Amino acid sequence: MDVSRLFSVAVKTASIKKVSLSSISGTVTIAVTSRAPTRLILSEVKFDLLSTDGTTERAIIHGWAENVSLNAFTTTEVPVPITVTSIETIHFLTGALTRDMNARVRGTAKIDAYISEITIPFDNVVTLPSILTR
Numbered sequence: 001m002d003v004s005r006l007f008s009v010a011v012k013t014a015s016i017k018k019v020s021l022s023s024i025s026g027t028v029t030i031a032v033t034s035r036a037p038t039r040l041i042l043s044e045v046k047f048d049l050l051s052t053d054g055t056t057e058r059a060i061i062h063g064w065a066e067n068v069s070l071n072a073f074t075t076t077e078v079p080v081p082i083t084v085t086s087i088e089t090i091h092f093l094t095g096a097l098t099r100d101m102n103a104r105v106r107g108t109a110k111i112d113a114y115i116s117e118i119t120i121p122f123d124n125v126v127t128l129p130s131i132l133t134r
Contacts, residue, residue: 008033011105011124012077014049024084028063030122032109033075040111042068045078047107052125060084060103070111101128 009032016026030045045068049061063080070076104125111118 006035007109007111007118007120009045009109009120009122011047011122011126014103014105014126014128016128022085026082026128028061028080028082028105028126030065030078030080030109031075032068032070032078032111034070034111035073036070036113037072039072040070040113042070042076042078043110043112043117045080045107045109047080047105047122049082050104050106052102052104060086063107098130100130102126103128 009030012029012031014026014028016024018025028047028049030047032042032045034040042065044064044066046062046064048059049063050059061082061084063082065078065080068076068078102125104123106123107121109120109122111120
């Protein structure tokens with residue numbers, strides 16, 4: 001039996017919360033659905049947020065979270081705070097000030113299933129809503 005079928009991982013939302021001259025901060029929320037009959041631990045979720053602006057995909061943000069409890073038969077939302085200080089990334093994301101932008105979130109979730117660790121890849125395109133048109 002493939003126990004990884006007991007879990008699914010998807011990106012629920014991505015948002016920019018604060019913009020300053022030196023950084024941009026926001027949150028990427030990962031939804032982990034467990035169909036396992038017992039409580040388990042999401043030992044790690046890590047991802048890259050990549051631009052999808054028609055150029056070569058490049059990682060512009062990295063995010064990770066660790067040690068999140070997953071209850072049996074539930075979906076757990078994991079908000080992962082992100083902060084960007086790279087000048088190149090800030091330049092790219094300034095477009096999100098006035099218009100919605102699409103980005104690809106690609107990563108893996110590792111679930112500690114007591115006797116083994118289950119790795120589940122995910123890859124979703126999400127929309128970063130414009131910060132000035134809210």
